[in-house]
Amino acid sequence: MTGEDKKTLERMINGELKWEELKPIISDKKDPxxxxxxxxxxxxxxxxxEKILIPLHEHLYVIAKDGERIVKCDCGYEFGxxxxxxxxxxxxxxxxxxxxxxxxxxxxxxxxxxxxxxxEFFCPGCFTxxxxxxxxxxxxxxxxxxxxxxxxxxxxxxxxxxxK
Amino acid sequence: MSNNKIGWNxxxxxxxxxxxxxxFKDTGHYHGIDKLSLKEKDPFRYERAYASLRxxxxxxxxxxxxVAASPIVKEIGELCFGLYTPxxxxxxxxxxxxVHIHTMSEAMKFMIRxxxxxxxxxxxGDIFLNNDPECGNVHTTDVQTIIPIFxxxxxxxxxxxxxxxxxxxxxxxxxxxxxxxxRFDDGVYYTCLKIGSNDIIWNDHMQTAKRSVRTPMYWxxxxxxxxxGDLMIRDAVLDFIExxxxxxxxxxxxxxxxxxxxIMQQRVKxxxxxxxYRAASFxxxxxxxxxxxxxxxxxxxxxxxxxxxVRNDGSIYLSFDGASKWGHNVANxxxxxxxxxxxxxxxxxxxxxxxxxxxxxxxVEKNYPPGTWSNPGDPYLSYQAPWGNLIPxxxxxxxxxxxxxxxxxxxxxxxxxxxxxGDAIQGGGIYSAGPLKGERWSLSTFEISGQGLGASAVRxxxxxGYAMWNxxxxxxxxxxxxxxxxxxxxxxxxxxxxxxxxxxxxxGGNYAGVAYIANSKQIDFFGAxxxxxxxxxxxxxxGYPQATGYRLYAKNTNLEEIFQQQKPYPxxxxxxxxxxxxxxxxxxxxxxxxxLIYPIMLENYDLIYFPMGxxxxxxxxxxxxxxxxxxxxxxxxxxxxxxYNVYGVVSQFNEKLEEWNIDQEATKKRREDILSERKQxxxxxxxxWNSERxxxxxxxxxxxxxxxxxxxxxxxxxxxKEFREFWDVPDDFLxxxx
Numbered sequence: 001m002t003g004e005d006k007k008t009l010e011r012m013i014n015g016e017l018k019w020e021e022l023k024p025i026i027s028d029k030k031d032p033x034x035x036x037x038x039x040x041x042x043x044x045x046x047x048x049x050e051k052i053l054i055p056l057h058e059h060l061y062v063i064a065k066d067g068e069r070i071v072k073c074d075c076g077y078e079f080g081x082x083x084x085x086x087x088x089x090x091x092x093x094x095x096x097x098x099x100x101x102x103x104x105x106x107x108x109x110x111x112x113x114x115x116x117x118x119x120e121f122f123c124p125g126c127f128t129x130x131x132x133x134x135x136x137x138x139x140x141x142x143x144x145x146x147x148x149x150x151x152x153x154x155x156x157x158x159x160x161x162x163x164k
Numbered sequence: 165m166s167n168n169k170i171g172w173n174x175x176x177x178x179x180x181x182x183x184x185x186x187x188f189k190d191t192g193h194y195h196g197i198d199k200l201s202l203k204e205k206d207p208f209r210y211e212r213a214y215a216s217l218r219x220x221x222x223x224x225x226x227x228x229x230x231v232a233a234s235p236i237v238k239e240i241g242e243l244c245f246g247l248y249t250p251x252x253x254x255x256x257x258x259x260x261x262x263v264h265i266h267t268m269s270e271a272m273k274f275m276i277r278x279x280x281x282x283x284x285x286x287x288x289g290d291i292f293l294n295n296d297p298e299c300g301n302v303h304t305t306d307v308q309t310i311i312p313i314f315x316x317x318x319x320x321x322x323x324x325x326x327x328x329x330x331x332x333x334x335x336x337x338x339x340x341x342x343x344x345x346x347r348f349d350d351g352v353y354y355t356c357l358k359i360g361s362n363d364i365i366w367n368d369h370m371q372t373a374k375r376s377v378r379t380p381m382y383w384x385x386x387x388x389x390x391x392x393g394d395l396m397i398r399d400a401v402l403d404f405i406e407x408x409x410x411x412x413x414x415x416x417x418x419x420x421x422x423x424x425x426x427i428m429q430q431r432v433k434x435x436x437x438x439x440x441y442r443a444a445s446f447x448x449x450x451x452x453x454x455x456x457x458x459x460x461x462x463x464x465x466x467x468x469x470x471x472x473x474v475r476n477d478g479s480i481y482l483s484f485d486g487a488s489k490w491g492h493n494v495a496n497x498x499x500x501x502x503x504x505x506x507x508x509x510x511x512x513x514x515x516x517x518x519x520x521x522x523x524x525x526x527x528v529e530k531n532y533p534p535g536t537w538s539n540p541g542d543p544y545l546s547y548q549a550p551w552g553n554l555i556p557x558x559x560x561x562x563x564x565x566x567x568x569x570x571x572x573x574x575x576x577x578x579x580x581x582x583x584x585x586g587d588a589i590q591g592g593g594i595y596s597a598g599p600l601k602g603e604r605w606s607l608s609t610f611e612i613s614g615q616g617l618g619a620s621a622v623r624x625x626x627x628x629g630y631a632m633w634n635x636x637x638x639x640x641x642x643x644x645x646x647x648x649x650x651x652x653x654x655x656x657x658x659x660x661x662x663x664x665x666x667x668x669x670x671x672g673g674n675y676a677g678v679a680y681i682a683n684s685k686q687i688d689f690f691g692a693x694x695x696x697x698x699x700x701x702x703x704x705x706x707g708y709p710q711a712t713g714y715r716l717y718a719k720n721t722n723l724e725e726i727f728q729q730q731k732p733y734p735x736x737x738x739x740x741x742x743x744x745x746x747x748x749x750x751x752x753x754x755x756x757x758x759x760l761i762y763p764i765m766l767e768n769y770d771l772i773y774f775p776m777g778x779x780x781x782x783x784x785x786x787x788x789x790x791x792x793x794x795x796x797x798x799x800x801x802x803x804x805x806x807x808y809n810v811y812g813v814v815s816q817f818n819e820k821l822e823e824w825n826i827d828q829e830a831t832k833k834r835r836e837d838i839l840s841e842r843k844q845x846x847x848x849x850x851x852x853w854n855s856e857r858x859x860x861x862x863x864x865x866x867x868x869x870x871x872x873x874x875x876x877x878x879x880x881x882x883x884x885k886e887f888r889e890f891w892d893v894p895d896d897f898l899x900x901x902x
Contacts, residue, residue: 013575024579039573088849129785130701132703136465
C-alpha cells in the first residue's frame with residue numbers, strides 16, 4: 001500500500017496528480033482508511049457545518065440535519081430526503097431538436113430527436129450541471145444510487161453512522 | 165455402478181456437477197468450502213501452485229498465437245485459454261480476450277448435462293469444438309476448442325481455448341455480421357462436437373470445416389493454434405500433478421475458486437457501499453430502411469435498464485428487468501454472452517489484481533428476464549452480433565459500480581463508461597488482379613479494439629485504447645491490417661475531432677480511417693455502431709455522452725483520375741457539415757446518421773470512412789481547466805466552436821506557431837454567460853415533468869420509442885408499475901399487445 005497522505009488525497013480530488021503519482025494509487029492495495037480520510041478532507045472544504053454521511057456525487061452529499069438525512073450541494077442548496085431522487089428537485093433543460101443538440105456536437109454526431117433526447121439537470125442553487133440523461137422521450141428519470149447508509153456503517157465499518 | 169464413469173471417486177461428471185451446485189446452493193461456498201485450509205497451512209506452496217498454473221496458461225497463449233495465421237489472432241492476440249475443474253468451472257485464465265472464459269465453462273456444463281460421458285464418450289486425447297451461443301458462446305465467430313485432461317482413469321479437468329475467426333460462413337463475408345435474422349444466417353454452428361481423438365483433429369471434420377467458411381487457411385491454422393495451446397496446458401497440469409500430487413491438485417482447484425469468490429466479496433466490501441444502483445442504456449437498431457428481409461424491416465430501440473443491488477454480505481444482484489423484447493435481428497444475447505460480459509467487466513473493475521476465475525461469477529446473482537434481448541429462449545433466432553446489445557448494456561454496470569467507488573472515496577477507480585467497439589470495416593470480395601487474382605478475401609480489421617474509455621473522477625479517459633471484452637486491448641498496426649484485408653487499402657488514419665464526451669474530465673478521444681477499394685470485384689461492405697442514439701448510458705456526474713457514429717461512403721468516384729493527376733484526396737471528415745468528400749472528389753456520396761448499415765456492393769476506387777468512438781465524460785464541462793482545453797485543441801480532440809459552446813473557452817489559433825491559445829478574460833466572461841443561459845433555458849422539475857408526460861400521453865413519440873415502451877411494459881410488471889407511477893398514468897396505459 002502506498003503511503004497516501006491526506007495532502008496527496010486532496011491533490012487527487014483536485015485533479016492535480018500527475019499520472020506517475022496516480023498510477024501507484026490505482027495499482028497498489030487500497031488504504032482501509034480511505035473513506036474516513038476522504039470524508040475529513042471533504043468536510044473541511046465545505047462552508048456549511050452539517051456532518052457528511054456519504055459523498056454521493058462530485059457536488060452532492062448525504063448529510064445529517066435536524067434528525068434527518070438529506071442531500072445537499074456544496075453550494076448549500078438542499079434537495080431533501082436522500083431516499084427520494086435528488087434529480088426531482090433540479091432545474092432541467094431538454095435538448096430534443098437538432099438545433100440544440102448541434103450546439104454540443106457536430107452534425108451527424110449526436111442522437112436523433114426521433115430516437116432520443118438529452119436532458120441536463122442543474123443545481124437550482126449554483127446551476128452546476130449535476131447530471132445528464134441520454135434517453136428516449138418520455139423515459140422515467142433514473143434514480144442513480146440509493147445507499148444503505150446504516151448497513152454500510154454498522155456492518156462494513158463496524159460502527160454507528162455519525163448521526164446515530 | 166458403471167465402470168466407465170470418469171469423474172472423481174467413480175462418480176459421473178453429471179453427479180459431480182449436481183453435487184457441486186447443490187453444495188453451493190446449500191452453503192453459499194464453492195463445494196461447501198468455507199475455510200481455505202491449503203492456503204492457511206502453507207501459503208507459499210499455495211501461491212506457487214497458482215502462479216505456476218497461471219504462468220503455464222499465459223505461456224500457452226503467447227506460444228499458440230504464433231501457430232495461427234489470422235491477423236486478428238496474431239496481431240492483437242484475439243484469443244484466450246482457461247483451465248477448468250471437471251464440473252467446468254474456471255480456475256486459472258490466460259491473458260487475452262477474457263470475455264470467453266466463462267462461455268467455455270457453459271459449454272463444458274452443456275456436455276456434462278447432455279451426457280457426453282456416455283455418448284459420444286469423453287476420453288484422453290479427445291477434442292471438442294463449440295461455437296454455439298445457446299450452449300456457451302458469445303457468437304458463432306468465436307470458436308472454442310476444448311479437451312479433457314485425465315490423470316489415470318479420472319477426468320481431472322478441462323483445457324479450453326478461443327479464437328475469433330475472420331469469417332464463419334454466414335450470410336455475408338465478415339466476422340460480426342449485421343444482416344442475419346435467424347440462426348441459419350449466422351454461419352456454421354458447431355454444438356460441442358467431437359472433432360478428434362488421440363490429439364489428432366479428424367480429417368473429415370477439417371475437410372468439412374474448411375469448406376464451411378470463406379477463409380479456409382485461417383480456419384485450419386486457428387484450429388491448430390487452439391489445440392496447441394490446450395495441449396500445452398494439459399502438459400503443464402500433468403507436470404503439476406507429478407510435482408505436487410493429485411490429492412493436492414484436487415483440493416487446490418476447488419479452494420482457489422472459493423478464494424476467487426471470497427476475494428470478489430472482499431473487494432465489494434472494501435470498495436463499494438451497499439445499496440441500490442441504477443442506469444439506463446440504449447442501442448439503436450435502425451433496420452426499417454436497411455433490412456432486406458420483410459420481417460426485419462423495423463426500427464427498434466433496445467431498452468437496457470440495469471439495476472444492481474450490493475448486499476450486506478458483499479454479494480451482488482444484477483438485473484435487466486424491463487429490457488426490450490428480442491428481435492428479428494443480430495443483437496439477441498444468449499446466457500453465455502451475458503455471463504461472459506458481466507464477468508469480464510467485473511474482472512477489470514474490481515478484481516484486476518487478484519485471482520480471476522469463476523469465483524467472481526459465483527459471487528453475482530443474475531436476472532436476465534425471459535423473452536427479452538438478454539434471454540430470448542429461442543435457439544432459432546440470430547445470435548450473430550449480441551455485442552449490439554451486450555456492449556452498451558454493460559456500460560450501466562461500469563457506471564453503477566463507479567457510483568459506489570466514488571462514494572467510498574476511490575475516485576481514481578471511477579470509469580464513467582466506454583465506447584462501442586464498432587465500425588470495423590467489414591465484408592469481403594475477390595481479387596480481380598495481382599498474384600492472388602481469383603482468391604477470396606475477407607475484411608479483418610480489428611482496429612475496433614482501440615476505443616475511447618470513459619473519464620474517471622480524477623483524470624481524462626484513455627484515448628483510442630480500450631475494448632470492454634479484452635483487458636489487453638490493442639488496435640494493432642495499420643500496416644498489418646493493410647496486408648491482410650485484401651482489396652481495402654488505407655488512405656489515412658488520424659484523430660477525429662469532437663469524439664470525446666464532454667466533461668470536467670473528458671472521455672477518451674478517438675480516430676477515424678479512410679480507405680478505398682482496389683484490385684477487387686464482388687465486394688460486400690457493411691458497418692455497425694450506434695448512430696441514432698448516444699451509446700450506452702452516457703456520461704457521469706454532469707459529464708456528457710460521447711459523440712455518435714455515422715455512415716459515409718462514396719461510389720462511382722473519380723479517385724483513379726485524382727491519383728493519376730496527384731491531386732488531394734480526402735483523408736478525414738473533420739467537419740461532417742462541410743466535408744472533404746464533397747469538396748475533393750466527384751461521385752455518389754452517401755451520408756447517413758445511422759452508422760449501422762446492411763451490406764452494400766462496392767467497386768474499385770470507391771471510398772469508405774470509419775470513425776471510432778470516444779468515451780463518455782465526467783463532471784460539469786465548465787469546471788474543465790482551460791489549459792486542458794487548450795491541449796485538446798492542439799491534439800485535435802476538439803474544435804474551436806465546440807469548446808466555445810460547451811466548455812466556455814475562447815481560443816485563437818496562432819498561425820505562426822501553429823498552436824492554440826486561450827483568451828483567459830474572454831473565457832471567464834463566456835463561462836458566466838453559459839451559467840446565465842442555463843438559468844434562462846432550464847425549467848423547474850415540475851414543468852419538465854408535465855412537458856415530458858404530455859409527450860407520451862399525447863402520443864407524440866416516434867414509432868420506435870412507443871414500441872420500446874410497449875415491449876418493456878408488457879415484459880415486466882415491476883418496470884411497468886414504476887413507469888406508470890412515475891408519470892401518474894392509469895394501469896391500462898400503453899397496454900396494447902405488440
